[in-house]
Amino acid sequence: MYNHAAAIKAQCHHAEAPRPGATRFPEVHMQLIDDPDAMYRLLIQGVVDYAIYMLSPEGIVANWNLGAERAKGYTSAEIVGKHFSVFYSQEERDRDQPGQNLETARQTGRFEAQGWRMKKDGGSFWAHVVIDAVRDPQGNLIGFAKITRDISERRENELQVLEAKVLAEQYSAEMASLSRFLDSVIANIPASVIVKDAQTHRVLLANQQAEALLSVGGVNMVGKMLSECLPHEVAVYMDQQMGDDLRAGDIRTAETLISTNRGPKTLRSRTVLNRDPGNTTDYVLYVAEDVTVELAATARIHHMAHHDALTGLPNRVLFHDRLKTTLAQAQGSEKLTAALCLDLDDFKNINDALGHGFGDKLLRALSNRLRSELRDRDTLARLGGDEFAVVLPELDTAEAAEVTAQRLIQAVRPPFLIEGHSCSVGVSIGIALSPQDHDTPEQLMGYADMALYEAKRNGRNRFERFRAQLDEAARYRRSMETDLRTALHFGHLQLHYQPIVSQNGEQISGYEALLRWMHPTKGAIMPMDFIPMAEETGLIHEVGNRALNLACQEAANWGTEQTVAVNLSPVQFSNPGLVDAVALALADSGLAPARLELEITESVLLENSDENVNTLRALKALGVAISLDDFGTGYSSLGYLRSFPFDRIKIDMSFVREMANSKEALAIVRAITGMSNSLMIKTTAEGVETVEQMQQLISEGCSHFQGYYFGRPMPAAERLESVNE
Numbered sequence: 001m002y003n004h005a006a007a008i009k010a011q012c013h014h015a016e017a018p019r020p021g022a023t024r025f026p027e028v029h030m031q032l033i034d035d036p037d038a039m040y041r042l043l044i045q046g047v048v049d050y051a052i053y054m055l056s057p058e059g060i061v062a063n064w065n066l067g068a069e070r071a072k073g074y075t076s077a078e079i080v081g082k083h084f085s086v087f088y089s090q091e092e093r094d095r096d097q098p099g100q101n102l103e104t105a106r107q108t109g110r111f112e113a114q115g116w117r118m119k120k121d122g123g124s125f126w127a128h129v130v131i132d133a134v135r136d137p138q139g140n141l142i143g144f145a146k147i148t149r150d151i152s153e154r155r156e157n158e159l160q161v162l163e164a165k166v167l168a169e170q171y172s173a174e175m176a177s178l179s180r181f182l183d184s185v186i187a188n189i190p191a192s193v194i195v196k197d198a199q200t201h202r203v204l205l206a207n208q209q210a211e212a213l214l215s216v217g218g219v220n221m222v223g224k225m226l227s228e229c230l231p232h233e234v235a236v237y238m239d240q241q242m243g244d245d246l247r248a249g250d251i252r253t254a255e256t257l258i259s260t261n262r263g264p265k266t267l268r269s270r271t272v273l274n275r276d277p278g279n280t281t282d283y284v285l286y287v288a289e290d291v292t293v294e295l296a297a298t299a300r301i302h303h304m305a306h307h308d309a310l311t312g313l314p315n316r317v318l319f320h321d322r323l324k325t326t327l328a329q330a331q332g333s334e335k336l337t338a339a340l341c342l343d344l345d346d347f348k349n350i351n352d353a354l355g356h357g358f359g360d361k362l363l364r365a366l367s368n369r370l371r372s373e374l375r376d377r378d379t380l381a382r383l384g385g386d387e388f389a390v391v392l393p394e395l396d397t398a399e400a401a402e403v404t405a406q407r408l409i410q411a412v413r414p415p416f417l418i419e420g421h422s423c424s425v426g427v428s429i430g431i432a433l434s435p436q437d438h439d440t441p442e443q444l445m446g447y448a449d450m451a452l453y454e455a456k457r458n459g460r461n462r463f464e465r466f467r468a469q470l471d472e473a474a475r476y477r478r479s480m481e482t483d484l485r486t487a488l489h490f491g492h493l494q495l496h497y498q499p500i501v502s503q504n505g506e507q508i509s510g511y512e513a514l515l516r517w518m519h520p521t522k523g524a525i526m527p528m529d530f531i532p533m534a535e536e537t538g539l540i541h542e543v544g545n546r547a548l549n550l551a552c553q554e555a556a557n558w559g560t561e562q563t564v565a566v567n568l569s570p571v572q573f574s575n576p577g578l579v580d581a582v583a584l585a586l587a588d589s590g591l592a593p594a595r596l597e598l599e600i601t602e603s604v605l606l607e608n609s610d611e612n613v614n615t616l617r618a619l620k621a622l623g624v625a626i627s628l629d630d631f632g633t634g635y636s637s638l639g640y641l642r643s644f645p646f647d648r649i650k651i652d653m654s655f656v657r658e659m660a661n662s663k664e665a666l667a668i669v670r671a672i673t674g675m676s677n678s679l680m681i682k683t684t685a686e687g688v689e690t691v692e693q694m695q696q697l698i699s700e701g702c703s704h705f706q707g708y709y710f711g712r713p714m715p716a717a718e719r720l721e722s723v724n725e
């Protein structure tokens with residue numbers, strides 16, 4: 001058999017004798033040198049990191065070292081003599097990979113590759129394989145030297161490095177993308193961003209907004225000191241915001257008005273110090289928003305919330321604040337504070353007659369006049385509609401408030417010239433003083449309002465000071481109001497009927513229904529003592545309905561054709577349901593409409609006359625009669641008689657009473673009856689107390705009579721049923 005070891009030795013140049021002067025080996029080793037075969041065998045067999053073995057030219061394993069045994073699991077006895085293809089997978093064997101590799105080594109002298117190799121136990125490892133063709137000195141192939149190394153671990157490491165590299169590249173790409181994204185955010189946020197190095201104080205970053213708004217000429221700020229690229233004023237401001245006194249963790253916020261490239265702007269800024277993990281200050285970040293527009297809008301909203309849009313004067317909210325503040329400041333001083341309530345007289349009529357546009361102009365002109373009569377420290381407010389109010393602080397005397405009130409009345413007195421109309425309006429004023437009247441804003445205004453009510457009651461276009469009696473009167477009115485509600489609830493309102501006589505005093509043609517309030521403790525209360533209060537509080541609608549329904553029901557039970565007359569308050573005409581209420585009262589009671597008369601006064605025609613005349617026509621269309629009450633006491637315009645076809649005119653009792661002694665009174669009675677007769681309108685003389693009066697009225701042509709001479713108002717059951725009783 002061919003001596004492989006010898007052949008390998010022949011290939012090995014190291015096998016030469018030691019050079020002269022080389023270390024001398026001990027004797028035993030010298031024996032090995034003398035027997036190179038044994039030496040190489042020992043050497044190769046002792047190598048454990050490499051599988052080293054020989055193959056025959058056909059690929060049969062010829063020998064086997066420890067390294068091979070360790071790498072592949074076969075012992076020498078198990079593998080020597082077997083074909084080396086057992087180290088390949090079945091798939092590789094199927095395509096003759098082992099043969100091809102040997103062929104490569106045979107032709108080129110060497111095959112080298114990495115790949116999977118199989119172990120005895122069926123496992124595999126990643127191997128670095130070298131197959132060298134071994135030839136004898138004559139060049140004949142005598143076999144192959146095969147060196148295999150298990151490099152699974154190295155390959156694993158390489159794979160991990162590769163994977164790490166891929167990940168690093170991915171991460172780097174992500175970071176680059178994130179960085180671009182952040183750059184885009186910083187470039188596009190509607191705020192100015194500046195970052196400076198905390199050590200060198202040079203600008204590291206400034207977005208476009210910051211440069212356009214702040215830097216001199218909008219130039220690039222990066223790399224510069226702030227003082228080099230900002231106007232002096234802005235640089236001083238920046239130094240305040242980004243200065244060295246900022247401590248880590250602090251967030252400095254500020255709202256500062258500064259002069260910028262776009263004019264004066266209020267910047268709302270935040271400055272923070274960024275520290276790196278070593279806790280050394282790294283850079284300073286400044287972010288600022290331009291809040292000029294926002295602040296202006298807030299200011300505008302605030303102004304709108306506190307001022308009246310029409311006149312620009314403080315509104316009720318601000319007025320209340322000012323009054324409160326003034327009262328607080330006045331505490332402990334000798335000075336007085338006055339609260340004035342102002343109300344225009346008959347402003348509603350102006351609005352109705354000339355329109356709201358005109359009314360608005362009048363209010364503006366009027367508020368200018370009022371304002372010019374006041375001191376700077378006084379507050380004039382419009383509370384709404386035609387209501388104004390004034391706070392007069394720091395007065396020495398109560399009279400000073402009266403003097404101012406009088407001046408305000410005088411200022412309003414000259415006519416206003418608006419849109420070619422000359423228009424006059426009066427103002428009534430109520431005054432309350434602190435501390436003598438009260439020292440809380442609410443109570444003081446309540447008292448000023450009571451004084452205003454009194455001024456209106458006393459004839460308007462005047463002022464009144466608050467007095468304790470006004471409070472008592474107001475309390476009385478309030479308690480009466482409560483009582484009246486109770487009275488409505490419990491049916492304490494009754495009707496008394498006064499006869500109306502016709503046929504020269506011989507026949508009762510009907511009755512006037514008159515309200516009586518049967519108060520449980522105060523006794524019977526007459527209409528004049530509670531109707532005005534009912535009109536003020538709006539209770540009149542309920543009271544009026546009650547009277548209407550009661551009158552219709554009671555009259556329906558009389559079993560006669562006599563009429564029943566019910567008084568309507570002018571205030572009831574403001575209720576759009578009035579006509580329906582009358583129709584319902586008729587329907588509910590079954591009273592023939594012709595038996596119902598409604599008495600109105602001239603004031604119904606004075607206010608809102610077009611609308612009210614329409615209501616009267618609708619009432620008349622129901623079939624009821626309409627009477628004009630108390631004629632002769634008001635304006636007594638004959639125009640009223642033309643504007644609506646009244647069924648009856650009632651001559652006020654004052655003329656009847658004075659008729660005997662006053663030629664004027666008699667002339668008026670004569671004029672009314674004469675005119676009424678020619679217009680075919682019935683006339684009722686009120687307040688007839690004597691037979692002489694009746695005879696006189698008969699001779700003047702009066703058709704009907706009413707008064708104590710015939711009978712007083714009585715409950716339905718006790719009413720006078722015939723003149724001859």
Ligand SMILES: [Mg+2]
Pocket residue numbers: 512567599629
């Ligand atoms: Mg009447």
